[in-house]
Amino acid sequence: MAYNRTHDWLTRLPKVDLHLHLDGSVKPETILELALDQGIDLPVYNKEGLIPHMRVGDECGSLIEYLSKFDFTTRFMQSGEALERIAYEVAGQSAEHNCKYVEVRFAPQLHRNNGLTVEETIHYVVEGMKRGQRDFGVRAGVIAICMRNHSSESNLEVIRAAAKFVGKGVVAVDLAGDEASYPPEWFREVFAESGRLGIPVTIHAGEAAGAVNVYEAVTNLGAVRIGHGVRLKENSDILELVKERRIPLEMCPISNIQTKAVSGWEAYPIREYLEQGLLVTINTDNPSVSGTDITNEYRVLSDRFGFTEPELVRLVMNGVEAAFMDESDKLLLRREMEAEIHSLGMGLLS
Numbered sequence: 001m002a003y004n005r006t007h008d009w010l011t012r013l014p015k016v017d018l019h020l021h022l023d024g025s026v027k028p029e030t031i032l033e034l035a036l037d038q039g040i041d042l043p044v045y046n047k048e049g050l051i052p053h054m055r056v057g058d059e060c061g062s063l064i065e066y067l068s069k070f071d072f073t074t075r076f077m078q079s080g081e082a083l084e085r086i087a088y089e090v091a092g093q094s095a096e097h098n099c100k101y102v103e104v105r106f107a108p109q110l111h112r113n114n115g116l117t118v119e120e121t122i123h124y125v126v127e128g129m130k131r132g133q134r135d136f137g138v139r140a141g142v143i144a145i146c147m148r149n150h151s152s153e154s155n156l157e158v159i160r161a162a163a164k165f166v167g168k169g170v171v172a173v174d175l176a177g178d179e180a181s182y183p184p185e186w187f188r189e190v191f192a193e194s195g196r197l198g199i200p201v202t203i204h205a206g207e208a209a210g211a212v213n214v215y216e217a218v219t220n221l222g223a224v225r226i227g228h229g230v231r232l233k234e235n236s237d238i239l240e241l242v243k244e245r246r247i248p249l250e251m252c253p254i255s256n257i258q259t260k261a262v263s264g265w266e267a268y269p270i271r272e273y274l275e276q277g278l279l280v281t282i283n284t285d286n287p288s289v290s291g292t293d294i295t296n297e298y299r300v301l302s303d304r305f306g307f308t309e310p311e312l313v314r315l316v317m318n319g320v321e322a323a324f325m326d327e328s329d330k331l332l333l334r335r336e337m338e339a340e341i342h343s344l345g346m347g348l349l350s
C-alpha cells in the first residue's frame with residue numbers, strides 16, 4: 001500500500017533539520033545520568049516518569065506554557081561536559097533519522113549558572129557537534145540565541161561571542177522566547193550589532209504574534225530566515241515581501257500546533273504557502289518537548305495534507321537551499337542527498 005511505502009521511505013529519506021533547540025532535544029535517559037553525576041535531585045528516577053516533566057501534553061494552551069518545560073531541562077545543562085554531551089547526542093539522534101545536516105540552536109546565557117562564560121558555552125556545544133559529525137557523519141552548524149526576556153547587554157554579549165566562532169562552528173544568531181510580550185522592535189540595537197559583525201540572522205516571528213513581527217524581523221533586524229512564520233498568512237503584503245526576497249520559513253508543524261500558533265491542523269498554512277511559492281522548510285523545534293522527530297514531522301504532513309513523495313522531497317531540498325552554509329558545501333550536500341534520493345528508486349528530482 002502506498003501509505004506504508006511512504007512511511008518506511010520517510011525514515012530512509014535523507015533530510016535536514018534547520019530549527020532544533022539543544023535544550024529541547026535532551027533524552028530523558030541523559031537527564032537521569034546527568035542528575036546522578038551532578039548530584040541534582042529528580043522528582044522520579046525512571047525514564048517514563050521524567051517524560052511529563054519534559055514534554056507538553058495535548059492540553060498545552062500557548063507558547064508560554066510550552067516554554068515552561070525548558071526550566072526543568074536547563075538545570076542539568078550548566079557544565080561544559082553536559083553541553084558537549086548533549087550536542088553530541090543530538091547529532092546521533094539526527095543520524096538515526098538520516099538527517100544529513102542539522103543546525104542546533106541554544107541560548108548561551110541560559111547555561112551560566114555554574115560560572116561558564118558565554119564563549120565557553122559556545123565552545124562546548126561546537127565541540128560536541130564536531131565529535132558528532134566525526135562519529136555519525138552528520139554535518140552541523142550552531143546558532144546562538146538571544147532571549148527576548150534578557151537585557152540588551154546580555155544579548156549583545158551573545159552576538160559578540162558568536163561572531164568569534166563564525167567559520168568555526170557558529171552559523172547564525174537568533175531571537176527566541178515569549179514573542180507576544182516582547183516585540184521585535186525592542187531588539188533593533190542588538191541585531192544592529194550582528195549586522196556590523198556580519199553574522200547571518202534568523203528570528204522567531206509570526207508564531208505567538210502576527211505577521212507584522214515578520215516584517216520587523218526582515219526589514220529592521222536583518223533576518224534572512226524566519227523561525228516559524230505561521231501567522232504570515234494574516235497579511236498578504238508581508239507574505240509577498242517574504243516571497244520576493246526568498247526568505248525561508250523554518251516551520252515546525254507539531255510544535256506550531258502545540259503552542260497554538262494556529263487553531264488546528266485545518267488552519268495550518270503549509271499547503272497554501274507552498275502553492276504561493278514560499279520557501280517552506282520542515283523542522284522539529286524541540287524533539288523532547290514536542291515528543292517528535294524529523295521523520296515524524298514528515299509523516300504527519302504526509303498523512304494530514306496528502307503530500308506526495310515528490311512534494312516531500314521538495315520540502316527537504318528547500319531545507320538544503322535555506323541552510324546557513326557556504327555555497328560550495330551546499331553544492332556537495334545537495335549532490336550527496338540527490339544521489340541518495342535517486343537510489344531510493346524514484347525519479348523524484350525534477
Ligand SMILES: O=c1[nH]cnc2c1ncn2[C@H]1C[C@H](O)[C@@H](CO)O1
Pocket residue numbers: 021022023024063067070105106107110145176177178179204207255285286
Ligand atoms: O518555538 C519556540 N518559540 C520561542 N522560543 C522557543 C521556542 N522553542 C524554544 N524556545 C526557547 C526556550 C529555550 O529555552 C530557548 C533556547 O533554546 O528558546
Ligand SMILES: [Zn+2]
Pocket residue numbers: 019021176204227285
Ligand atoms: Zn524555536
